Amino acid sequence: MSKFGELIETNVPVLLDFYAERDSACKMMHPVLRDVAAALGDKARVIKIDVEKNTALAEALRVKGLPTLMIYKEGEMKWRQSGEQDATTLIDLVKEYV
Template sequence: MSTFSEIINRKEPVLVDFFATWCQPCTAMAPVLKDTKETLNDSVHIIKIDVDKNQSLAATYQIRSVPTLLLFKDGKPIWRHSGLISKQELITIISAHKN
């Protein structure tokens, strides 16, 4: 199993979804993320981080609300968004940071 650091240091952009199981907007984002992954295939890696189970990681990235999405490129956070976002907006943002 890869560590968080290994995952965010991949060549392709990595979208991290900081979520909570009790969060309604987080639940609403799940199909948006799934559709985004299906559209972009291997050009993006998407992972979900449960803030209740990974409090130190959430603190490291100053996650104050969920859902919060962070886009990493070469291990560095390059974009951040809290709240709901559309599939098209996500695709546009991720595509702008590919290679």
């Protein structure tokens, strides 16, 4: 959990994607997140977190549906939603916190 704190305690927005490899909706989000990361460059970070390898963190954050996306800035959750999103929507959301 201390590593998680280090990830989200930044002054740039962090988009977290909680996913599972075997989930088809999560697999469909991979190229979308790649596009988001490319579009935002160093203005934000995109981090993927495998819920099967990070069960304690997923439980602590009450991640139920997959994929679950969250935006953090300076350690504070700014936005959260479960389900697929398109790249344009995610880019616009993250830009609100740049």
